[in-house]
Every structure is written in structure tokens, then in C-alpha cells.
Amino acid sequence: MEPTKRTDAPEEVAFTRRRRLLIWANAVLMSAFFLGFLVAVNVISDARFTRFDMTAEKLWEISxxxxxxxxxxxxxxxxxxxxxxxxxxxxxxxxxxxxxxxxxxxxxxxxxxxxxxxxxxxxxxxxxxxxxxxxxxxxxxxxxxxxxxxxxxxxxxxxxxxxxxxxxxxxxxxxxxxxxxxxxxxxxxxxxSDRPRKVYYTEGHKELPPPSQEGRGMSFLTSRLGDLDHVEFKPLDLGQARSVPRDADLVFIAGPARDFDPPEIDALREYWNGGGRIFLAVQPLTPDPMKLLRDFIDECGARIHRDIVLDTRRELQAPQYLRITAFGYHMINQGMLNVGFRMVSSGSVDPAPKSPRQKAISLMQAGQWAYAETDLRPGARIQHDTGEKMGDVSVAAAAEEEISNPTDPSRPTARLVVWGGVAALTNQFNTIYGTANLETLDYIANTFRWLMEVEQRIADPIQPRSFKMKPLKLTPESKSVIGWVSIVGLPLLGVVLGVMAWFFRRK
Amino acid sequence: MRNLAALVRRELGVYFVSPMAYIILTGLILVFGLMFWTEMGAASDFAMPFSFDRLLATLAAILVFVAPLITMRLIAEEKNRGTIETLMTAPVTDGQVVVAKFAAALLFLMYLLLPTVAHAFLAAKYGTVDAPATATGYLGLILMCSAVFSIGLFISSLCSSQVTAGVVTFVVSFLLILSSLIADRVPADTWYGRPARAVLERIDPFKYLEDFLRGIIDTRPVIYLLSVTVFFIFLTVRVLESRRWR
CATH class of the missing domain: 3.40.30.10 (Glutaredoxin)
Structure with missing residues (x-):
């Protein structure tokens, strides 16, 4: 009888160990290769991915x-x-x-x-x-x-x-x-884009200095416009330059007290005829009647009167402070429903389109108690005289004119806004305890934004959306039904299923 | 295929015989129902369209805690009871066993999610529901859970105690969820900082869920979550196979 072969012979143990080692090595290698393969697939998918918008209204589709x-x-x-x-x-x-x-x-x-x-x-x-x-x-x-x-x-x-x-x-x-x-x-x-919007403010006619941080300056406004629209303010001496720079998005004339010279008016006219944008805020009853500037503005579609609008209810307490609550239907006045704006020391300005190519509208009207005083004398009692406008006097106007040969073809209209007073733009009237009053500043900024119009032009190719998903409106009864069904009814179903399973299992 | 179906049926039977399934189901519906009721009220108060995405995000967070309860017993219990040897000698492959257990867990998850669909119908009755976006959210939830389940299955195959498997799965799932937060803590200016951050941000399955919940199917998270699932199923099969070599 042959003796039984021992399985723990050294050579067999070594063979088994080697085999086991090989199998482990094979498993580890296979896992490593598989992991490598999956990592590669993920790297490729990262580079070449696709996103599918599954929402019913394609909420995520980007133009x-x-x-x-x-x-x-x-x-x-x-x-x-x-x-x-x-x-x-x-x-x-x-x-x-x-x-x-x-x-x-x-x-x-x-x-x-x-x-x-x-x-x-x-x-x-x-x-x-x-x-x-x-x-x-x-x-x-x-x-x-x-x-x-x-x-x-x-x-x-x-x-x-x-x-x-x-x-x-x-x-x-x-x-x-x-x-x-x-x-x-x-x-x-x-x-x-490397080019900020440029607003040129005119100098040389005793205008108020926009960058100044004093009370009569407009540093809060310029800074807010910088925040909102990346706007830069630059001085413009039309007497020397003789033309408005080509990169001007807007010319701002802030409360001039001396009239413009004919060449300066010609430069403004040339700018207007090329589709220019002008914001003029005047000071009422300046010693200089500023006939040339007023005539030019008249050509553009707005008429500046030589008067000051006063509120008869405030006869003894600064009647030149006007609380404006009537705003014309204009893009500038969006969001001004039931909101007031304080206009200070303002003359009257009327929309006065001269041709079918011009459109003009009154932006702000003083209330029914206001009138346009034409012969204000120091110390004299404020009194409405015959012939003076009374009630809903317009103190700001906006005008637009279609231009046949604009300098920039994407801006085929010239735009003008005229305010009858400049004081409301200054730091003095746009701060609350030394900090910026963003509400008034943002309204003023709307005027600049409408005049510069850049956003609308850039956004043209992208269409606005509307949504079919309506806001949820629940009555107390429906809220109660939802509560009962979701907190009691459906969990009870789970309990019933569990009891049934337990019952049948016992059976 | 017939073997696979039989194995899945067997595994599902185990789930539905134990009271755990019904406890999980009732608890989940109750919590989801509470959240649903609150969200509906909030949407109505704020005049907003009702959206399922935030509800599903919270549901996903709950499911990460539920996942260890579902996966802990898958293989560890068989080892503990000694039935794994019987199963291994049955005329089925290791792969079939693992896939069947995984499929059963996933089907059980779908069963858990089914009552939440009733909430969607309830929401549609009183307002508008973006059905395709909600369905995409559920798809994301299933894909995320399948990744977590596969990890749980793998851990269960390594352990012979259900409790150990459950605790380890929970810790791993929790770490995965926290991986994006951990990534923020890794100093970016060190030699290992950037790659470590990239990897940690990458492995967070929760991060990938965001797109699905918003109604977007992005091929990247789909491939990532499927890769994780397939890899851990592959590893689980290797672990079962290794019992024969040892």
C-alpha cells in the first residue's frame, strides 16, 4: 500500500503561496487597471460634457x-x-x-x-x-x-x-x-470692455463742479454712477476743444451761470446732429439770460423758461423746495409710482418738439399749489400774478430726435434731458447724515442711464422670457388638506403595510 | 438572467419580511410629508411657484443616513449566519450574487421613494409642478444612492458584523458629504493643496446632485456616479472571489 501524499510538503506550500500571491497580484492589478480606465473615462467626460435642460420651460437654456x-x-x-x-x-x-x-x-x-x-x-x-x-x-x-x-x-x-x-x-x-x-x-x-462710459462735463460757464466733494459738488452722484454703470467723468472746455470728443457717451452741463459762445453752441449742435446725448441742469433766474443756450435747447425739443417754480403752501418756509409726485410716463421714471422726489430751486421747463422727428415729454411736474414766479424780487411777498403759470408746472423734460446720419449707427437718436434746477443733483441734497441717499441718487442715475442707452444696445440679441410656472396660492382649507394627507394619511399607509406584513408573516 | 431574477426576488423578500423596511418607510414619509407641508406653505406665503428641488435635496441628505441601514446586512449578514457558503456553492456566479444584492437594494430605495411621488401629484393639484425637472431630480437621487449603496455593499462584503458594516458605511458616506467642506480647509498654497482640493471636491456625490435637482442632466455627474457604482460593485465581486483563494 502506497503511503498517503502529504499536502504540507515544503514545495507544495511554496507553490500554494506563490499561486495565492499571483492571484492577489492579479486581483490588485485588475482593480488598478479598472480604476485607471474609469478615471480616464471621467477625465474625457469632463473635457467633453453636455448639459441637457430637462425643465418644462427650458429655464436653464442660455442664449x-x-x-x-x-x-x-x-x-x-x-x-x-x-x-x-x-x-x-x-x-x-x-x-x-x-x-x-x-x-x-x-x-x-x-x-x-x-x-x-x-x-x-x-x-x-x-x-x-x-x-x-x-x-x-x-x-x-x-x-x-x-x-x-x-x-x-x-x-x-x-x-x-x-x-x-x-x-x-x-x-x-x-x-x-x-x-x-x-x-x-x-x-x-x-x-x-476696456472702455468705461465717459461723461464729459462742461467747464468755463461757472458750472457746478461734478467731482467736487463739497456740498455744491456732485461727488456722491459721480461715485454712484461709477458703481452702477462704470462711468467716468471728464472735464470738457468747449471754448478750447471746439468740438465734443468722439468717445463722449454724454455731455453734462451742470448749472451754467454764463452763456455759451456761438462756436461752443455750434460744437453742441454738431454733437446733437450726430446723435449726441445731453443732460442740462440749469439754475433759475441767472443774471445772464443765456439766450444762445436756451435757443439751442429749444431747437432740440425743450423750452427753458426764465422763472422759478415756488410752492405757495410753503410761503414762509423755503417755497423753492418742491415735492414732486407727478412723473411723466417715461422710462426714466420707472419705479417712481407713489414715490416723491425733492426738486430745489427750479425753473420751469416744457417739452417743445419742433418737428415730427422729435418727441418730448415732461418728466416731473410740481403739484397744483406750485406756480412759476417770473419777477422774484428780494424781500417781496411771494404771490401768483396774472400771466404766471399755476399748477402742474413742468420742471424737467426729456426730448428725442431721430437722426438721419448718426455718428454711431447703433445710436440713431439724439437724446436730451433738461432739469429746471441743478441743486437737486448736488451732494447737499443727496445725503442723509453724511452718507449717500441711494434712493434719490438712483433716480438721478436713471436719467444718465437712459441718455447713455448702452445696456439696451448690448442686450438686443437676447430676448426676455416669460414663465408658465405660476406662483402657488393656497387657501387655509387647502393648506389643511395638504397637511392631513402628507403628515397623517401617507405615513399611515406605511404603518398599515407594516402591520399587514407582520400579520401575514405570523400566519 | 433567470438566476439573477431569482436572487433579486429572494433579496427583496428579505427586505419586506423584516419590520425595518416599514419603520424606514413610515419615518421617511413622515419627515418628507412635514417638509412638503412647510415648503408648500412657504411657497404660497412668498408667492413663488412650488419647486421640488429643495425637498429632494433634504431627502437625499436623509437617504445618506438611511443607506447604511439598507446595505449593512447585504453580505455581512450572510457571513454572520454562515449562509454565504451555501450561496457560493449554488449555481450562480459571484457577480450575479453581488449585482442581485445591489439591484434589490436599489429597488427597495425606489419603493421608499414611491410615496413621495404622491406628494408631487398633491402639489400639482394645487399649483404647477415642473414634471420633467422633478423626474430629473429623482434620477439624480437614484444615481447618488446607487453610488452610496455600492460603497455600502463593498463595506458589507469586508465585514462579518452588520453593525460594523453599517457604522463604517455611515462614516464613509458622511466623509464623502463633507469632502467639499474639507477641501476648503486644505491650504491651497502647498504642493499637495491643489490636487488634494481637486480630488476632495470631485468625490462629493452631493455636489453632483445639485444639477439634477435643478432639472439639468449633465453628462459629467452621470458618468462619475455610474463609475463609482461600477467600481465598487467590481471590488465587491473581487472580495467575494477572494474567499476561494484564501
């Missing part, structure tokens, strides 16, 4: 124009979103939360296109607050703050309130038209 703009960003763009304030703003405008939500979605999708575009939610006490406070005049809720750092020194910035991005029903909360994509893209294009 080709917007996509190209974001893909081609050369500078880092940071958009800080301030939180939605649940308070008076929301109770007055119920569409704000819905719009805020849609804007957040849009920003999220835009930021997914290019990592150069970052969306940072603002949080108090964090770095985001420091950055915003360093770069902007003031912080308000429900806004987007754009910041583009082109180099260490220079940062282009812009503030965009959420309510500017849509048209909504304040009562139902429904969004009627959503312009956020075009507005945000316009802002990005504007900020990343």
Missing part, C-alpha cells in the same frame, strides 16, 4: 450670445448676491422672491459655463462684506454687485437691483417678463 460672452471672458468676474430681504420690500412687491429665485438660477448656470465667472453670496462679517464695502458707495439688499478686477489697481464695478431685471405682478407675484439674462450679460460686457 448663444450670452454663452459666447461668458465663454470668452478674459478677466475674472465676481457677482456678489445680497440676500433677499423679507420685509417691506417683499410685502410691497410679491414678485421679488420669485424673481430672486430665477436670477439665482440664471447666475448658477452662467457660472457653470466658465470658471472665470464666480457667484458669491454676500454674508455679513465675511470677506465678501469687506470687499463690497471697499468697492461700493453703499450696500443695499436685493441687488447684484459686479466686480471685475483687471489688474491690481483697477476694478470695474456695477450694482444691479433685482427689480430692474424683470417686470412682474406685484400682487400675485407672477413674473411677466424676465430680462435678467440680457441685463446681466450687458453688465458683464460693459465691465469687461
Amino acid at each position: 448663444d450670445h450670452a454663452r459666447k460672452v461668458v465663454e470668452g471672458l478674459k478677466h475674472d468676474v465676481v457677482i456678489y448676491t445680497t440676500p433677499l430681504t423679507v420685509g417691506p420690500a417683499v410685502s410691497q412687491n410679491r414678485s421679488l422672491p420669485n424673481a430672486w429665485n430665477q436670477v439665482s438660477r440664471l447666475l448658477f448656470e452662467l457660472s457653470a459655463i466658465n470658471p472665470r465667472l464666480n457667484v458669491v453670496p454676500f454674508a455679513a462679517g465675511t470677506e465678501s462684506e469687506q470687499v463690497l464695502r471697499m468697492n461700493f458707495t453703499g450696500l443695499t439688499d436685493n441687488c447684484l454687485y459686479f466686480l471685475v478686477k483687471k489688474d491690481r489697481e483697477q476694478a470695474a464695478r456695477k450694482v444691479m437691483p433685482i427689480y430692474e431685471l424683470y417686470e412682474g405682478n406685484f400682487q400675485t407675484g407672477e413674473i411677466l417678463k424676465f430680462h435678467a439674462e440680457s441685463k446681466v450679460i450687458s453688465a458683464i460686457v460693459q465691465l469687461t
